[in-house]
Amino acid sequence: MKPDAPSPDSLPEWRVAMIELFVGGAQLIGLPKSLGQIYGYLYSAVEPATMDQVIVDLGISKGSASQGLKFLRQLGAVKTQLIIGDRRDHFVAEVRSKKLMGGFIREKLTPALEDGAERVGFIRELLAQEGLMGDSVQKDQVVKLETWNKKLKMALPLIQKVLGE
Amino acid sequence: MKPDAPSPDSLPEWRVAMIELFVGGAQLIGLPKSLGQIYGYLYSAVEPATMDQVIVDLGISKGSASQGLKFLRQLGAVKTQLIIGDRRDHFVAEVRSKKLMGGFIREKLTPALEDGAERVGFIRELLAQEGLMGDSVQKDQVVKLETWNKKLKMALPLIQKVLGE
DNA sequence: CATTAAGTTCAAACACAAATGAACTATTTG
DNA sequence: CAAATAGTTCATTTGTGTTTGAACTTAATG
Incomplete structure (x- = not known):
C-alpha cells in the first residue's frame, strides 16, 4: 500500500x-x-x-x-x-456557460471545421484532376462532406444559444 | 528513406x-x-x-x-x-447523418450525461452530510451542475434534429 | 467430421500525448 | 542591485490508451 x-x-x-x-x-x-x-x-x-x-x-x-x-x-x-x-x-x-461554450467553440470546434473545409476542398481538386467530378459516386461523397461541414458551422451559434445561460 | x-x-x-x-x-x-x-x-x-x-x-x-x-x-x-x-x-x-448522430448520442453522450447526473447526486449527498446544503456557495455550485446536466440532456434531441438529414 | 477460413479475444508491446522538473526569465522588495 | 519569489519553457520521462499477434471460437465446405 x-x-x-x-x-x-x-x-x-x-x-x-x-x-x-x-x-x-x-x-x-x-x-x-x-x-x-x-x-x-x-x-x-x-x-x-x-x-x-x-x-x-x-x-x-x-x-x-x-x-x-x-x-x-x-x-x-x-x-x-x-x-x-x-x-x-x-x-x-469561469462558470457562465455562455462563456465556456464560446471559448470551446472558438478554440477547438471552429478551427477543426475550418481545417475540415480546407481538406474537403483539396479532395475536390484531386478528384477533378482524376476526371471523377462528373456525376460519380465519389462526387456525391464529396458533396456530402461539404454539406456536413456547412451544417455543423451553421449549427454552432444555435447550440451556443441553446446551452447559453 | x-x-x-x-x-x-x-x-x-x-x-x-x-x-x-x-x-x-x-x-x-x-x-x-x-x-x-x-x-x-x-x-x-x-x-x-x-x-x-x-x-x-x-x-x-x-x-x-x-x-x-x-x-x-x-x-x-x-x-x-x-x-x-x-x-x-x-x-x-453508414452515411446518413441522422443515424450517425443517433449512434454517437446513444453510445457516448447519453451514458456520459447519466454518469454525470449520478455523480452530482453523490456530491449533493456529501454536502448534505457536511451540513453545507443550506444556502452556501457550495450549494449554488451543485445546483449549477444540475442545471448544466439537464440543459445538455434536453439539447440532445434538438441537436440531433438540426444536424439530421 | 476433418480441414480450412472468418472473425474474436486478450495479454503483452508499443507509441505517443501528457507530466515532470531543472533551468530559465521576469518581477518584486528590502 | 542582490536576493527572493512568481511564473514560463522545454528536453526528458512517464503513464496509459491503442495496437499487435498468437491462440482461440465459430462456422462453412468437401
Missing part, C-alpha cells in the same frame, strides 16, 4: 468528487485530465486560488499547473483576479 | 485524403485514430469491403480491424451487407 498519495487527501471528499466529475467532462471533450482537475479544483474553490495552492492540493508539478492554467485562461474557462497587496496571480473558474 | 510504407500507397491519393479527414474527425470527438481510418476507408469505398481488404489496404492488424469494425457497427456507423455466395462479412459506411 502507498504510504500516502501526494496530498489531494487534504481536500474534502465533496471537492474530490467534483474534481473527478470535471476530469470526466474534460476527457469527454478531448481535453487532458489535468485540465479537468485544475478546472474542477477552481470550480469547487470558495475563493480565488494561487498556482501554488493548485500544485500542493492537486499534487501536480509546477510545469503542469502553469501550462494548464495558461491553456484554461486562453480557453476562457479560468480568469485571474487581482488581489491587492499580493503579487501572485489568483485564479477563478 | 523507408523502402515502402505498409501499403496505403496503393490507395489513390483522394482516398488517402478522405481517410485523413476522418481521422481528424474521429480524434475531435475522442475516438481512436484507427476508427477514423476504417470509417474513412469505407466511406471512400465504391463497393462493400471485406475485413481482409481493410487490413491490407490500411496496413493494420487483424485485431485492430476486428475490434474497430465491431465498435463502429455498435455505434451504427458501419453496416454489414450480405453478398450471396460469399461467407465473409462485407462492410459499408
Whole structure:
C-alpha cells in the first residue's frame, strides 16, 4: 500500500468528487485530465486560488499547473483576479456557460471545421484532376462532406444559444 | 528513406485524403485514430469491403480491424451487407447523418450525461452530510451542475434534429 | 467430421500525448 | 542591485490508451 498519495487527501471528499466529475467532462471533450482537475479544483474553490495552492492540493508539478492554467485562461474557462497587496496571480473558474461554450467553440470546434473545409476542398481538386467530378459516386461523397461541414458551422451559434445561460 | 510504407500507397491519393479527414474527425470527438481510418476507408469505398481488404489496404492488424469494425457497427456507423455466395462479412459506411448522430448520442453522450447526473447526486449527498446544503456557495455550485446536466440532456434531441438529414 | 477460413479475444508491446522538473526569465522588495 | 519569489519553457520521462499477434471460437465446405 502507498504510504500516502501526494496530498489531494487534504481536500474534502465533496471537492474530490467534483474534481473527478470535471476530469470526466474534460476527457469527454478531448481535453487532458489535468485540465479537468485544475478546472474542477477552481470550480469547487470558495475563493480565488494561487498556482501554488493548485500544485500542493492537486499534487501536480509546477510545469503542469502553469501550462494548464495558461491553456484554461486562453480557453476562457479560468480568469485571474487581482488581489491587492499580493503579487501572485489568483485564479477563478469561469462558470457562465455562455462563456465556456464560446471559448470551446472558438478554440477547438471552429478551427477543426475550418481545417475540415480546407481538406474537403483539396479532395475536390484531386478528384477533378482524376476526371471523377462528373456525376460519380465519389462526387456525391464529396458533396456530402461539404454539406456536413456547412451544417455543423451553421449549427454552432444555435447550440451556443441553446446551452447559453 | 523507408523502402515502402505498409501499403496505403496503393490507395489513390483522394482516398488517402478522405481517410485523413476522418481521422481528424474521429480524434475531435475522442475516438481512436484507427476508427477514423476504417470509417474513412469505407466511406471512400465504391463497393462493400471485406475485413481482409481493410487490413491490407490500411496496413493494420487483424485485431485492430476486428475490434474497430465491431465498435463502429455498435455505434451504427458501419453496416454489414450480405453478398450471396460469399461467407465473409462485407462492410459499408453508414452515411446518413441522422443515424450517425443517433449512434454517437446513444453510445457516448447519453451514458456520459447519466454518469454525470449520478455523480452530482453523490456530491449533493456529501454536502448534505457536511451540513453545507443550506444556502452556501457550495450549494449554488451543485445546483449549477444540475442545471448544466439537464440543459445538455434536453439539447440532445434538438441537436440531433438540426444536424439530421 | 476433418480441414480450412472468418472473425474474436486478450495479454503483452508499443507509441505517443501528457507530466515532470531543472533551468530559465521576469518581477518584486528590502 | 542582490536576493527572493512568481511564473514560463522545454528536453526528458512517464503513464496509459491503442495496437499487435498468437491462440482461440465459430462456422462453412468437401
